[in-house]
Amino acid sequence: MTETDKASIKSIIEKLKRGCVKSSEYYLDLFYLRQLKHEDKISTFCYEMEKLFDKGLPGLDEENRTRMLRSRLLSAVPETIKNYLEWLSEKKWPEIVHIFEKSVDYKEIYQGKFQIKEEVYLNKIYKSRTRSYKFNGTCSSGSFISPNSLPKSLSDKIENFIKTGNQSKCLDLRKTNLTIKLPPLIPGKFYLGNYFDLKEQPVHLSLTKLGEKYHHAFCINIFGQLMVVLNSREAIVQILSSKTLEYADRPSCFLLQLATNNSKDLVFSKPNIQxxxxxxxxxxxxxxxxxxxxxxxxxxxxxxxxxxxxxxxxxxxxxxxxxxxxxxxxxxxxxxxxxxxxxxxxxxxxxxxxxxxxxxxxxxxxxxxxxxxxxLNMNPLDNFLDNPxxxxxxxxxxxxxxxxxxxxxxxTRRARNSLxxxxxxxxxxxxxxxxxxxxxxxxxxxxxxxxxxxxxxxxxxxxxxxxxxxxxxxxxxxxxxxxxxxxxxxxxxxxxxxxxxxxxxxxxxxxxxxxxxxxxxxxxQIPLGIFRKTVIRTELFGYVIPEETIVIPNLWKLHxxxxxxxxxxxxxxxxxxxxxxxxxxxxxxxxxxxxxxxxxxxxxxxxxxxxxxxxxxxxxxxxxxxxxxxxxxxxxxxxxxxxxxxxxxxxxxxxxxxxxxxxxxxxxxxxxxxxxxxxxxxxxxxxxxxxxxxxxxxx
Ligand code: HEM
CATH class of the missing domain: 1.10.630.10 (Cytochrome P450)
Structure with a gap:
């Protein structure tokens, strides 16, 4: 880790301390949820829980209430996210919880005045580089099964999904214990991923440099968000032209959601009828x-x-x-x-x-x-820090x-007159x-x-x-x-x-x-196009690209x-x-x-x-x-x-x-x-x- 990286991580931690200290569960969820639900405020959640406790157990003392709230919060972390974190950190879930636990005082969360107790050392949770993993429905990399070798029931499921073209329903593969092959992931840092790899020069030049040793595609990880970068002409032609509908969605992030009233627009709208x-x-x-x-x-x-x-x-x-x-x-x-x-x-x-x-x-x-x-900035902190x-x-x-x-x-006046x-x-x-x-x-x-x-x-x-x-x-x-x-x-x-x-x-x-x-x-002039997102799980030259994956066509490299x-x-x-x-x-x-x-x-x-x-x-x-x-x-x-x-x-x-x-x-x-x-x-x-x-x- 270079000195600059250390300083940058430190400054993030500082920001964390200053304005946004909430429960570990809250951060874990933010980091790994693909789409941030900013209305899911922990304070609202706590308030709701408190009301429930009051109803169910009137007069419960504060300490016990906090304890129940804590266990409720931790059990709310979905299994898939736990798996993913375990994979990233090569640690068991209780160990991860322990590291984050040290930093938060649940009592204070419960009372609404959040304060950090101890700094989280990010290097304690270190990401491993080579391992093959089980596919659990979230972003992860894995080994080598082509969709042809998927179990019959699953391929049927995918086929059916494509045939019916039902875009609102997700193709839920989470319970399927499958290993699949994603494009190679560029090694990065925990949580920050490849964020700092992209900062040295304009982002299209950084991605072109990062992609030098890869062929069709590679993955980057930005604040826990997996993105696939398309590196070859064939891959770009495939996603833009021949599989145009499978890649017809756009990424959504907090600022764009605000700018477009939750994607009620054209450029960042879901590919729907409107x-x-x-x-x-x-x-x-x-x-x-x-x-x-x-x-x-x-x-x-x-x-x-x-x-x-x-x-x-x-x-x-x-x-x-x-x-x-x-x-x-x-x-x-x-x-x-x-x-x-x-x-x-x-x-x-x-x-x-x-x-x-x-x-x-x-x-x-x-x-x-x-x-x-x-x-690219999937940094959840952006949502509640000063942002120009x-x-x-x-x-x-x-x-x-x-x-x-x-x-x-x-x-309208003109239209009315003519009517x-x-x-x-x-x-x-x-x-x-x-x-x-x-x-x-x-x-x-x-x-x-x-x-x-x-x-x-x-x-x-x-x-x-x-x-x-x-x-x-x-x-x-x-x-x-x-x-x-x-x-x-x-x-x-x-x-x-x-x-x-x-x-x-x-x-x-x-x-x-x-x-x-x-x-x-x-x-x-638009060197990386406007990012796309997969509508369904799909395949790209032997790699599997899960549904809702952000895909970046490097047009600059092609041109x-x-x-x-x-x-x-x-x-x-x-x-x-x-x-x-x-x-x-x-x-x-x-x-x-x-x-x-x-x-x-x-x-x-x-x-x-x-x-x-x-x-x-x-x-x-x-x-x-x-x-x-x-x-x-x-x-x-x-x-x-x-x-x-x-x-x-x-x-x-x-x-x-x-x-x-x-x-x-x-x-x-x-x-x-x-x-x-x-x-x-x-x-x-x-x-x-x-x-x-x-x-x-x-x-
Ligand atoms: C030299 C001029 C222009 C360039 C280089 C350009 C480039 C692009 C690119 C690369 C995309 C993303 C396409 C994709 O994801 O495959 C795009 C989308 C779009 N462009 Fe242009 N564009 C230009 C002019 C215009 C003009 C004149 C208009 C309208 C008057 C326009 C309206 C749009 C809209 C609405 C989208 C989003 C389409 C969608 O998401 O469905 N563009 N443009």
């Missing part, structure tokens, strides 16, 4: 609008509306020869585009509301900036509450909120209001950041490779014949597209694998170009997963790819960019905030074309977004029907 229907509604909006606009994509219509303003702003800075942060301009316009798509142009044109939307986005980003830390993320979260939730009320009020003018119960749809809102007023509503507000907030956040960051990084690579910038420009000049780039030009802009994919690969991408840290779009056929060779279902994939993959993938294309090609078509600041393009030096992003940088630009007449005319043109009027019951039916399409790939 989750599926919200995703369906999202896709339905874009496909219906496309039909309405003669196969023109909504993203293109909205982009072309804002582009003249963006052009004018950059042109102004170009003429002044001023250096500027292009990221800020991209952010300003992308947040406007997204506001139009989510809430309609009426809201996006209201300067006050648009500003509030941006404020909410910034606050949420601040909270989520350590998303991986939040997801917690206060940012509270501010974000307050902002969300007031902003969403205003937006809902406006949108009044049209007695046929039609829904008039120009933005995603128009589609979601009427679903609330149903007798048996599909979603709750909280759910819709959470989803809309998530979409603001998810929809702005990734696109801004990709376009910003693209411009950085263009500046760092000026020949490439000229090559992209020449391609656009020779192939785009209108005044504006449109999505129809995509097929002719091979180099531009290859540069976009190369940016997505090289930066890998920088030398065996797949030669010279992986070089920006080289030609790796995606078939020089002979002059076409793109991108198999983003096998080698590239910047958006994840499968049932839980990013629903905004197409929106993102279209907008990124329109932004970058319009920018390069009209301006030449030069870097003013010294910035490193190597993503290993990027900061991991909500995404992996380069250090902020400024550019200077030169105008490529001189005539802007058409742009100026365009900027005064009225909105082209048409309103789709559709019958409410058929809309609802089509969203409900999608629940049966579980096996179809949405993307």
């Amino acid at each position: 989750w599926l229907q919200i995703r369906t509604a999202f896709h339905k909006f874009f496909s219906d609008m496309k039909k309405l606009h003669d196969r023109k994509d909504m993203t293109e219509i909205v982009f072309l509306e804002i582009w003249p303003d963006m052009y004018n702003q950059i042109e102004g800075l170009t003429n002044k020869k001023e250096p500027y942060e292009i990221k800020k301009i991209i952010y300003e316009f992308q947040s406007k585009i997204l506001s139009v798509l989510l809430f309609g142009d009426e809201i996006a044109e209201d300067k006050y509301l648009l500003n509030e939307i941006r404020k909410l986005d910034t606050k949420s980003k601040e909270f989520i900036s350590g998303l991986y830390n939040i997801m 993320s917690l206060s940012t979260l509270c501010q974000a939730l307050n902002l969300q509450k007031s902003l969403m009320c205003k937006i809902f009020e406006r949108a 009044l003018s049209d007695q046929s119960d039609n829904i008039c749809m120009r933005s995603i909120i128009d589609l979601l809102l009427p679903l609330l007023s149903l007798e048996k509503s599909l979603f709750t209001e909280t759910q819709i507000k959470n989803v809309l907030t998530e979409l603001i956040f998810a929809g702005i950041d990734g696109i801004v960051n990709t376009v910003n990084s693209f411009i950085l690579y263009m500046c760092l490779n000026s020949n490439l910038q000229t090559r992209v420009y020449m391609e656009i000049k020779n192939n785009v014949h209108g005044d504006f780039v449109v999505l129809g030009d995509k097929k002719n802009l091979i180099v531009t597209e290859a540069c976009i994919y190369e940016t997505l690969r090289l930066v890998s 920088h694998d030398e065996k797949i991408y030669k010279d992986p840290f070089k920006f080289d779009p030609d790796r995606f170009i078939d020089a002979e056929k002059l076409s793109l060779k991108i198999d983003d279902t096998k080698f590239m997963f910047p958006f994840g994939t499968g049932k839980r993959g990013c629903p905004g993938k197409n929106v993102a790819l279209n907008l990124i294309f329109l932004f970058v090609s319009s920018l390069v078509k009209n301006f030449e960019f030069k870097l003013v600041d010294d910035v490193d393009g190597d993503p290993r030096s990027f900061r991991l905030t909500s995404n992996l992003e380069p250090k902020s940088f400024r550019v200077q630009s030169t105008l490529r074309i001189t005539s802007t007449t058409n742009l100026i005319q365009m900027s005064t043109k009225k909105s082209e977004v048409k309103t789709l009027c559709t019958d409410r019951s058929s809309l609802i039916k089509s969203i409900q029907e999608n629940r049966h399409n579980l096996s179809d790939d949405e993307s």
Whole structure:
């Protein structure tokens, strides 16, 4: 144990002493429960017990009452947790109890003033490295039985479970005395597990280093929580694509539960019917609008509306020869585009509301900036110690509450007006909120209001950041490779014949597209994806992955694998170009997963790819960019905030074309977004029907 580790353990113990001294049973449970039930407060429990004692044994003296309470508390530790602890510590249960007992005074717990008696020496409970274990239903490692050799009754049980697809019921294997093989577990420390192994550098780099000697997968243990890290391309393809439903859940932890009102959202929701229907509604909006606009994509219509303003702003800075942060301009316009798509142009044109939307986005980003830390930090102490993320979260939730009320009020008024003018119960749809809102007023509503507000907030956040960051990084690579910038420009000049780039030009802009994919690969801005969790017990290349296991796809490793991408840290779009056929060779279902994939993959993938294309090609078509600041393009030096992003940088630009007449005319043109009027019951039916399409790939 290094000095730093010792100091860190000590500081945890200090915190334990200061604010959170409760019974041993309480801690043991917290450490090993996969999902923290923070409502299960020991004080409430004690109070309940006291009432029971009073009823059953009126007048029982305090000492005896404490004794009974103590034995009641200890007997409440489930058998599986006892087994697991015995395995971890190589000690018998009474010995473990004894160590913890020394630290707690039950009398004081009972009286409600908790104080620690003696420090728990963690090194007294030391974890062994090599042993084979019996599977007891909790996380443990073990030896070598493939699911094929499971007893018949058990394999029947699993098969049945998969067939009926009953996700609410757990497949209870606890009583089955089986040895199974989990992916290899990286040795760590008791309770802290591999926590400090991940602290040296950004977590994706630490996991990549830890995984060097493993093949498909390995396990880490963070505060008693087992997590499986996927290390190979084949393993990632399997969980994202071919076994997409088995890995369709997300981890839940205290802060995320708070942020999402107990997972009443989209990103961290359980894969249930509401989750599926919200995703369906999202896709339905874009496909219906496309039909309405003669196969023109909504993203293109909205982009072309804002582009003249963006052009004018950059042109102004170009003429002044001023250096500027292009990221800020991209952010300003992308947040406007997204506001139009989510809430309609009426809201996006209201300067006050648009500003509030941006404020909410910034606050949420601040909270989520350590998303991986939040997801990895299974430290129960976080729930009752001062936590900076917690206060940012509270501010974000307050902002969300007031902003969403205003937006809902406006949108409801608009919907009501259109209903009044049209007695046929039609829904008039120009933005995603128009589609979601009427679903609330149903007798048996599909979603709750909280759910819709959470989803809309998530979409603001998810929809702005990734696109801004990709376009910003693209411009950085263009500046760092000026020949490439000229090559992209020449391609656009020779192939785009209108005044504006449109999505129809995509097929002719091979180099531009290859540069976009190369940016997505090289930066890998969500380097570990968004963690998944198994819905049922499943198998991965001979390993068994128990149900409810957190699974981390290391997309960073895959995107920088030398065996797949030669010279992986070089920006080289030609790796995606078939020089002979002059076409793109991108198999983003096998080698590239910047958006994840499968049932839980990013629903905004197409929106993102279209907008990124329109932004970058319009920018390069009209301006030449030069870097003013010294910035490193190597993503290993990027900061991991909500995404992996380069250090902020400024550019200077030169105008490529001189005539802007058409742009100026365009900027005064009225909105082209048409309103789709559709019958409410058929809309609802089509969203409900999608629940049966579980096996179809949405993307
Ligand atoms: C360059 C831009 C983007 C990148 C790199 C990106 C990446 C990702 C990734 C890696 C995931 C996890 C997928 C998985 O677990 O397999 C995800 C999920 C998600 N993304 Fe995106 N995304 C981008 C843009 C967008 C946009 C524009 C939207 C919406 C307007 C969006 C909405 C979402 C949502 C709602 C989820 C959660 C889906 C679920 O859990 O069912 N994303 N994204």
